[in-house]
Amino acid sequence: MTENAIKITGLRKTYAATGRSEAKEALKGIDLEVRRGSIFGLLGPNGAGKSTLINILAGLVVKSAGSVRIWGFDQDVNPRQSRAAIGIMPQEPNLDPFFTPRGSLEVQAGLYGVPKGRRRTEEILDLIGLADKAEAYARSLSGGMRRRLLLGKALVHSPPILVLDEPTAGVDIELRQQLWQNVRMLNRQGMTIILTTHYLEEAEEMCDEIAIVNHGEIVARDTTANLLGQVTGKTLVVRPREPTPPPAGLPPTIRCDAREGGTLAFSFDSRRATAGQVLDAIREAGVTIEDVRTEEADLEDVFLSITSEKSAA
Numbered sequence: 388m389t390e391n392a393i394k395i396t397g398l399r400k401t402y403a404a405t406g407r408s409e410a411k412e413a414l415k416g417i418d419l420e421v422r423r424g425s426i427f428g429l430l431g432p433n434g435a436g437k438s439t440l441i442n443i444l445a446g447l448v449v450k451s452a453g454s455v456r457i458w459g460f461d462q463d464v465n466p467r468q469s470r471a472a473i474g475i476m477p478q479e480p481n482l483d484p485f486f487t488p489r490g491s492l493e494v495q496a497g498l499y500g501v502p503k504g505r506r507r508t509e510e511i512l513d514l515i516g517l518a519d520k521a522e523a524y525a526r527s528l529s530g531g532m533r534r535r536l537l538l539g540k541a542l543v544h545s546p547p548i549l550v551l552d553e554p555t556a557g558v559d560i561e562l563r564q565q566l567w568q569n570v571r572m573l574n575r576q577g578m579t580i581i582l583t584t585h586y587l588e589e590a591e592e593m594c595d596e597i598a599i600v601n602h603g604e605i606v607a608r609d610t611t612a613n614l615l616g617q618v619t620g621k622t623l624v625v626r627p628r629e630p631t632p633p634p635a636g637l638p639p640t641i642r643c644d645a646r647e648g649g650t651l652a653f654s655f656d657s658r659r660a661t662a663g664q665v666l667d668a669i670r671e672a673g674v675t676i677e678d679v680r681t682e683e684a685d686l687e688d689v690f691l692s693i694t695s696e697k698s699a700a
């Protein structure tokens with residue numbers, strides 16, 4: 388039987404009350420399994436509990452209840468092995484400004500007890516594209532280089548699982564692509580990848596499977612394709628040649644709302660009609676189309692469809 392990369396059961400976290408704030412139940416009993424070898428997306432809005440979950444995996448936050456197994460090691464029974472099985476690229480660059488990239492990687496390897504003969508410092512410098520900056524002080528590195536160094540630090544102990552916490556927030560396109568190339572390559576070599584992101588497009592492109600966390604609970608857990616397939620509502624935004632009110636005479640399956648700026652938004656269910664059929668219906672209803680664009684499903688749509696299904700059930 389194959390062990391999962393991660394197996395979480397009944398995980399709860401309540402942050403204690405402080406003088407200023409009330410106690411906060413950040414995780415309300417999470418069950419989650421992540422398959423070995425997958426690229427797994429953990430999605431959710433701000434404050435959903437993603438960082439809390441990741442920090443528990445990293446051993447930085449102490450859970451209130453439940454069990455966490457990392458690469459088969461129970462965190463409570465084998466804390467050292469479970470910590471060694473995971474590498475975390477944190478959200479915030481927490482680099483010592485006086486270390487060089489080579490120095491940072493060496494220190495990190497030392498912290499994980501990697502013997503000198505088994506360190507992969509030069510290989511990692513190459514991978515993250517910092518070989519020519521190996522002796523530069525961290526404070527002289529660009530934001531993008533710092534991010535890459537954080538990825539390098541997460542890899543020094545050759546963990547089988549890599550966790551990336553919002554790796555592309557505020558990152559330019561070039562760095563984003565480089566980062567994803569690296570991640571794909573590591574995954575091809577067998578590494579399990581877990582990433583959090585706010586961007587559904589990114590998750591759609593990268594992840595095999597996704598869990599959506601909201602208010603400390605998992606509200607959806609499926610393959611990416613299945614999850615996106617749940618969003619069947621589509622919208623065509625039309626700019627009419629002349630100012631036009633929402634036309635009468637549309638089929639009942641198409642809804643029309645007037646938007647600011649004189650555009651009309653036509654919403655329909657993609658299981659019932661194609662965009663071409665909707666465009667025909669719009670023309671038949673007497674609208675002359677100057678311009679048209681589609682609105683793609685985003686994380687919000689997935690949330691809306693999931694929560695409305697739950698409340699309708």
Ligand SMILES: Nc1ncnc2c1ncn2[C@@H]1O[C@H](COP(=O)(O)OP(=O)(O)OP(=O)(O)O)[C@@H](O)[C@H]1O
Nearest residue numbers: 402411412413431432433434435436437438439440
């Ligand atoms: N140290 C803390 N003490 C008290 N409450 C906390 C602490 N850390 C997080 N919280 C609260 O727990 C909830 C979950 O926060 P968490 O940071 O895990 O969410 P998140 O999904 O990672 O959000 P983001 O995307 O903004 O990082 C939030 O309501 C947050 O205010």
